[in-house]
Amino acid sequence: MSIYRQLATRSLRCVAARTAPATVGSVSALRLASGYALNRDRDSSRSNARSTGRRSRAPQQAFDKPNNDAIEELTRSREPIRLEVESLPRLILNRVDEWAASERVKARCVAFGFDSQAATECLDAWTFKIKEDLLMWDDNGESLITQMAARGWDANALILAYESGNFAREFENAFLRNFIEYAAESGPLFIQSHLKALLEATDVSRHAQTYLQARSINRHFHLHMGPTNSGKTYQALKALSRAKTGVYAGPLRLLAHEVWERLNMGSVGDLNGEGRATNLLTGEERRNVHNAGLVSCTIEMLPFYGNAAAEPWDVVVIDEIQMMADDHRGGAWTNAVLGVNAKEVHLCGDETTAHLLQSMVDSFKGDTLTIHRYNRLTPLVVAPESLNGKYENVQPGDCVVTFSRNNVYSVKKNIEGTLGKKCAVVYGALPPETRAEQARDFNEDEGRSQVLVASDAVGMGLNLKIGRVVFASMTKFDGQRDVPLSLTQVKQIAGRAGRFGQGRTTVDNEDDNAATTDEVAAPGGVVTTLHAADLPLLRAMLPLTLPAVTRAVFELPNEALTSMLPLVHPTTTYADLLDHTAALAKLPPNMVLSETRNRLALAEVLEEQRDVLTATDIAVFSNAPVNTRDPKVAGIFQNIVQAYATDYHVDVEEVLKKSTLLHTLKTVEETLAALPPLPPHLGIFRQYLVPPITVGGIPLLESLHKALVLYIWLSFRYSLAFPDRELATAYKLRTEKVLEICLERLPGVRQLKSAERTKEMDKELALFRRKYVDKHGLVKPSIKWVNQEQEERMRKMKRWRSAATEADEVTEIHDRTHKTEGSIQQHHPKQFNYRQISDRGSSW
Numbered sequence: 001m002s003i004y005r006q007l008a009t010r011s012l013r014c015v016a017a018r019t020a021p022a023t024v025g026s027v028s029a030l031r032l033a034s035g036y037a038l039n040r041d042r043d044s045s046r047s048n049a050r051s052t053g054r055r056s057r058a059p060q061q062a063f064d065k066p067n068n069d070a071i072e073e074l075t076r077s078r079e080p081i082r083l084e085v086e087s088l089p090r091l092i093l094n095r096v097d098e099w100a101a102s103e104r105v106k107a108r109c110v111a112f113g114f115d116s117q118a119a120t121e122c123l124d125a126w127t128f129k130i131k132e133d134l135l136m137w138d139d140n141g142e143s144l145i146t147q148m149a150a151r152g153w154d155a156n157a158l159i160l161a162y163e164s165g166n167f168a169r170e171f172e173n174a175f176l177r178n179f180i181e182y183a184a185e186s187g188p189l190f191i192q193s194h195l196k197a198l199l200e201a202t203d204v205s206r207h208a209q210t211y212l213q214a215r216s217i218n219r220h221f222h223l224h225m226g227p228t229n230s231g232k233t234y235q236a237l238k239a240l241s242r243a244k245t246g247v248y249a250g251p252l253r254l255l256a257h258e259v260w261e262r263l264n265m266g267s268v269g270d271l272n273g274e275g276r277a278t279n280l281l282t283g284e285e286r287r288n289v290h291n292a293g294l295v296s297c298t299i300e301m302l303p304f305y306g307n308a309a310a311e312p313w314d315v316v317v318i319d320e321i322q323m324m325a326d327d328h329r330g331g332a333w334t335n336a337v338l339g340v341n342a343k344e345v346h347l348c349g350d351e352t353t354a355h356l357l358q359s360m361v362d363s364f365k366g367d368t369l370t371i372h373r374y375n376r377l378t379p380l381v382v383a384p385e386s387l388n389g390k391y392e393n394v395q396p397g398d399c400v401v402t403f404s405r406n407n408v409y410s411v412k413k414n415i416e417g418t419l420g421k422k423c424a425v426v427y428g429a430l431p432p433e434t435r436a437e438q439a440r441d442f443n444e445d446e447g448r449s450q451v452l453v454a455s456d457a458v459g460m461g462l463n464l465k466i467g468r469v470v471f472a473s474m475t476k477f478d479g480q481r482d483v484p485l486s487l488t489q490v491k492q493i494a495g496r497a498g499r500f501g502q503g504r505t506t507v508d509n510e511d512d513n514a515a516t517t518d519e520v521a522a523p524g525g526v527v528t529t530l531h532a533a534d535l536p537l538l539r540a541m542l543p544l545t546l547p548a549v550t551r552a553v554f555e556l557p558n559e560a561l562t563s564m565l566p567l568v569h570p571t572t573t574y575a576d577l578l579d580h581t582a583a584l585a586k587l588p589p590n591m592v593l594s595e596t597r598n599r600l601a602l603a604e605v606l607e608e609q610r611d612v613l614t615a616t617d618i619a620v621f622s623n624a625p626v627n628t629r630d631p632k633v634a635g636i637f638q639n640i641v642q643a644y645a646t647d648y649h650v651d652v653e654e655v656l657k658k659s660t661l662l663h664t665l666k667t668v669e670e671t672l673a674a675l676p677p678l679p680p681h682l683g684i685f686r687q688y689l690v691p692p693i694t695v696g697g698i699p700l701l702e703s704l705h706k707a708l709v710l711y712i713w714l715s716f717r718y719s720l721a722f723p724d725r726e727l728a729t730a731y732k733l734r735t736e737k738v739l740e741i742c743l744e745r746l747p748g749v750r751q752l753k754s755a756e757r758t759k760e761m762d763k764e765l766a767l768f769r770r771k772y773v774d775k776h777g778l779v780k781p782s783i784k785w786v787n788q789e790q791e792e793r794m795r796k797m798k799r800w801r802s803a804a805t806e807a808d809e810v811t812e813i814h815d816r817t818h819k820t821e822g823s824i825q826q827h828h829p830k831q832f833n834y835r836q837i838s839d840r841g842s843s844w
């Protein structure tokens, strides 16, 4: 947070506390006490200690002590933040002098066409007028709102900004717009018409009116509201499956894919196996089915304007509507509600958005709305006990939730080492296709995995047979520090337990919500924590209702940027253009601008090619799916932009070459191809079956996958400049395959001891040995990387031996070496002898 923001925050807090003492609470409903961080540290220190074989230094007591402070804080911070309208004038007064005197405001004025002398004079005059106005306003709520509106202040927007904790930036933007409106009427004559043009270009408050088709019909909205696993999507899809034309729009391409498959196969609602021809449309994939009346797509690809004949869709289903409050992607949901051309719009999500959606729909003349409310189909209970910090207590059907890829691996290793049961993994950086494969391995009876270890990515998009969710920690590292899990995250993740019709473990709990279902409800879900100390917190959080979403996230339309372009100085960078437009934008009611951090990072790269790229190019590239936190992908994005700008021809292999990611893919593929299969019923014998590159290569393969998805995404927008879509898709599929095998071979599962093996198992094992193990008890070394490792050892050995022969005093060692010449493996029996280690627990 900048110093300015800190000061602004502090001063506004003080004023608010003075002016509305009884109503100001803490900013976030769930910004909890430091006890969270303690739990996370304990968790990771514990897993580190296990994996390194050391004892954790954290005293055992700390794991068991309930975190009362955090629970108390939780209860207190549930108090809603309130700001009375009467406090607003004072908040404005307190800030106005400092704001007007600041250099950044002057710089902004210069960018808008003022000279600095004129800017200072005009700002002084405006400040004086504000103070005069403030003295004249009476302090009665309703009339104050009207008086403020007459002077260009949107009191309700400022109150919402304050209550949602974003007020510093938004107050500043409100000052800027108010000042420019004033200057456009009363400022220096030479600039007035220019300022009016700026105000017009950035006025997006009537953006909904630009969706002409949607405005010309009367849409009927159905809100399907309920917690996870309450059957909302099921009911909405039923309506879609009956429609002649329609669309399903979901948050992930995984979900779009799943719905596409289900509609085509007829496994939705009333279809009873009679498939409906449905097309698939995602940023990276298009599949056309003959005579398709339906489309399944990701929300960003929603065909707003209706079907191919430009007629309104009969039914459009928009899933996970609460995502309209998401800082980064929320704009896509908001636009869908504003502009989709459909007779019936079904919105599925949790209760938090009901009020906001009602007021949005009310603002569209002629549109109507019905709300359907649902309860969970299966009960969800908090277990009476935690796992008491012991992975031994994990059961088949459990999903252990932790955060970050490394923690997922380390928990997987701990569980596999302790229980001897294989774990599937799901985390955000895994390609969705690989996630789905892991989910299948866990869900299906013949799958190898009985336990799932997942990050919060498990909260959405996958149907999983989870009986019990176990939170390994109640905090998450946000890139800078540990933050407590939000109530939304806790509820979304916990809700995965006991999925209707998919449950695995049972709890004795009668389901009383399942009256409307077509089939018998499955047993309910259970949720618990790994550590005893976290359980009371979980128990306190689960029954809480989620705070209502008060504002939808709004994405700056490209038209606003292109209208602004001729109005700013020609040397203005794209990042500054974005920033100026966002600062001056007049938004529709109850909306807040989306987060532009990632877009600004991409804009910096695009700036290098600003003389070549068109405004449309910049708009497309700056919205490309690039995670700038992954330096490999960010580097490849830079190569792509450069190749596009210089040659208008982007060769997929060429842009990937510098990153060596394709080389990694080939090396891992070759390594895997030379490996014997995994031994049956045994844990993984790391030395032969898990070459280091198959573990170390996983993050690189994940980056490669993202880079390929980016290429494919761009190829759908510029098919001439990106001609290698097929090749990129082939590489993408290869990457997914290799990733799956690498995950399959991740070391961890303890080898079964002979007492634990059945005769059948022994038989299969004997077969395996005969085929892959030589007479010395070694896995047959036809494997390139093993050979290379052996050669390296031989080289070292020779060097060491020659050094030893030179020194008389090491004769004894030399003799010992000489005896075993020709059988280098015998120097490392622990590493190479398969027979010797097969009965030992894996050291991984």
Ligand SMILES: Nc1ncnc2c1ncn2[C@@H]1O[C@H](COP(=O)(O)OP(=O)(O)OP(=O)(O)O)[C@@H](O)[C@H]1O
Pocket: 226, 227, 228, 229, 230, 231, 232, 233, 234, 235, 348, 377, 463, 499, 500, 501, 516, 517, 518, 519
């Ligand atoms: N009436 C029903 N008959 C049969 N199966 C149903 C019924 N309602 C829901 N299901 C099944 O229950 C599971 C959960 O339903 P659904 O995905 O619609 O819930 P949801 O409330 O949308 O959950 P989420 O918010 O997690 O997406 C699905 O597998 C769905 O097919």
